[in-house]
Amino acid sequence: MVVIMQEGATAEQVAQVVARVEEAGASAHVSSGERVTVIGVIGDREDLTALPLEAMPGVERVVAVLKPYKLVSREFHPADTVIDVRGKMIGGGRFALIAGPCSVETEEQVMESARAVKAAGGHMLRGGAFKPRTSPYAFQGLGEEGLKMLAAARDETGLPIVTEIMDPRDLDVVCRYTDVLQIGARNMQNFLLLAEVGRLDKPVLLKRGLSATIEEWLMAAEYVVKGGNEQVILCERGIRTFETATRNTLDLSAVAAAKLASHLPVVVDPSHATGRRDLVLPLSLAAVAAGADGLIVETHPNPAHALSDGPQSIPTAAFGEYAARVLELARWAGRSVA
Numbered sequence: 001m002v003v004i005m006q007e008g009a010t011a012e013q014v015a016q017v018v019a020r021v022e023e024a025g026a027s028a029h030v031s032s033g034e035r036v037t038v039i040g041v042i043g044d045r046e047d048l049t050a051l052p053l054e055a056m057p058g059v060e061r062v063v064a065v066l067k068p069y070k071l072v073s074r075e076f077h078p079a080d081t082v083i084d085v086r087g088k089m090i091g092g093g094r095f096a097l098i099a100g101p102c103s104v105e106t107e108e109q110v111m112e113s114a115r116a117v118k119a120a121g122g123h124m125l126r127g128g129a130f131k132p133r134t135s136p137y138a139f140q141g142l143g144e145e146g147l148k149m150l151a152a153a154r155d156e157t158g159l160p161i162v163t164e165i166m167d168p169r170d171l172d173v174v175c176r177y178t179d180v181l182q183i184g185a186r187n188m189q190n191f192l193l194l195a196e197v198g199r200l201d202k203p204v205l206l207k208r209g210l211s212a213t214i215e216e217w218l219m220a221a222e223y224v225v226k227g228g229n230e231q232v233i234l235c236e237r238g239i240r241t242f243e244t245a246t247r248n249t250l251d252l253s254a255v256a257a258a259k260l261a262s263h264l265p266v267v268v269d270p271s272h273a274t275g276r277r278d279l280v281l282p283l284s285l286a287a288v289a290a291g292a293d294g295l296i297v298e299t300h301p302n303p304a305h306a307l308s309d310g311p312q313s314i315p316t317a318a319f320g321e322y323a324a325r326v327l328e329l330a331r332w333a334g335r336s337v338a
Contacts, residue, residue, distance in 0.1 A: 001048055002075050003039040006060040013058030014039065024051055031077045040065075040076040042226070067261070068215065069222040072232070077263040083203050083231050085179050086160040088123045090233060091265030095335035096294035097323060098162055098267070100126040102309035103139060104146035112301045114153035116316035120323035121337070124180065125150065125159040126296055130166045131308060132186050139307040147177040154179075162205060162296070168196040175202060185209050185237055185272075188220050198227020205296070207235040207269070210248070214257050221264060234258055234266045235296060236287075238273030247275025247312070250283055255290045267294035271312045277303070280314060281322055288329045295326060 003017055014030060014037055021028040026043025041048060054062050065075045080092035090096040099117045104110050104127045114125050129146030131139065142149075150161045160179035165171060166187060174181065180203045187193055188209035197204050204224055208217045221232045236255055238248025250273035258266050268287035270280045284295050300306045300313040314322050327337050 001041045002063045002065055002070075003041060003053055004060045004063065005037040005039065005058050007035050009037060009058035013056070017053060017056055017059060020051065020053065020056065021048075024048065029071055029076070033079055038076060038078070040071050042070055069218045069262075071225040071230075072218055072221045072262045072264055074261060074263055079263060081230065081232075081263045081265060083233060083265060085124060085203055086158075088160055089336075090123075090267070091293050093334065093336055094293070095288075095327075095330040095337045096123040096267070097121065097326060097337070098124040098126050098294060098296040099299050099314075099319065099323075100162075101128075101300045101306070102271075102298045102313060103128045103131055103307050104142055104149050105307050107149050107152065109301055110149045110153050111156065113299055113316055114157045114159055116299060116301075116319045117323075118157040118159055120320040121327055122159065122323060123294075123337075124162050125153055125157070126162040126182075126298075127153075128164050128308075130164055130170060130174070132164070132166055132184055144173055144177075147174065151177045165193070165197070168193050171196060171200075175200065179203070180205050180233070182235075183207060183220075188212055188217065191223060194220060194223035195227055198224040198229045200229055201231075202229070203231040203233060204229060205233045205235050205267070207237050208239065208251075208254065210240045212239070214254055214261070217254075218258065218262055221262070232264050233294075234262070234264050235269055236266065236273075236292075237269035246273065246279065248273050250274065250287075252283075252286055252290045255287060255292050259291055265293040266291075267296055268292045269296045271296075271298040271309070275309075275312045277312055277314060280312065281325060284322075284326050285329055288326060288333060288335075293335075297322075 029040040082092040131141035162180040241249040270283040303310040303313040
């Protein structure tokens, strides 16, 4: 359930409600807006229904949340969540362009990519040091050496790093270098990993699973937020359908649906969704028009020689033109791209 406090309710009144909820064995999550404070309550429904919360001082009303996800729902947190990544904002009208190579290969490749992203007005650098590949014989990433290359690129350009975490055992080393932890599509329902990143104070970019419903995706986000980490960015990256013209099917309806259901920012990955370089720009523009809070795309100095996902990567030489089109539309749509 959600307890909506009266406008002007005191901190003491909020604390009294929280104490009463916790006495009943439930957990309370406080969300303070500019005018109103909302308390999300999670626990046994019958026990919570019996609590006389509406009679407590400062309480305006109590609303039952029927959705299985609570903390990521709009009922709990009506205002958009804005996430700050080293001064780069995403959500609540702030648009972020995240780009870089699929896999970190060499220091020169990462640095050239980072410089192109920076020059084009991009906001964050993506790059994979640990790579989940369908084939066990495919390039699996450089591990910590790759993370060091990303950190060096951040030092020169100032671009925050987004990189994937696959295994809870790697959290210490990955957190040492990265600014945003990416949970890939194959790990969306790796509940142990979700719980572990939920204990951290670091933004998490959560990709939608290959065959996940929107509700399952939001439930995965709930695992992270329930652990105490409210810095979750949702990422639509295409789902598996019967269509074979593209690598996956980009579900732009999920952008609008997720933003209506949840306060979390939503970004789109058109590179993995299509697997085709020629479709990345049109679907990027469509994602912006659908309300996406950002894009995460792949760019590489020489896609023909990339160790992974070359066919979907934008050459760094052409990235400036791509970014200009995307950012122009984002500004036209009323987003802040600074």
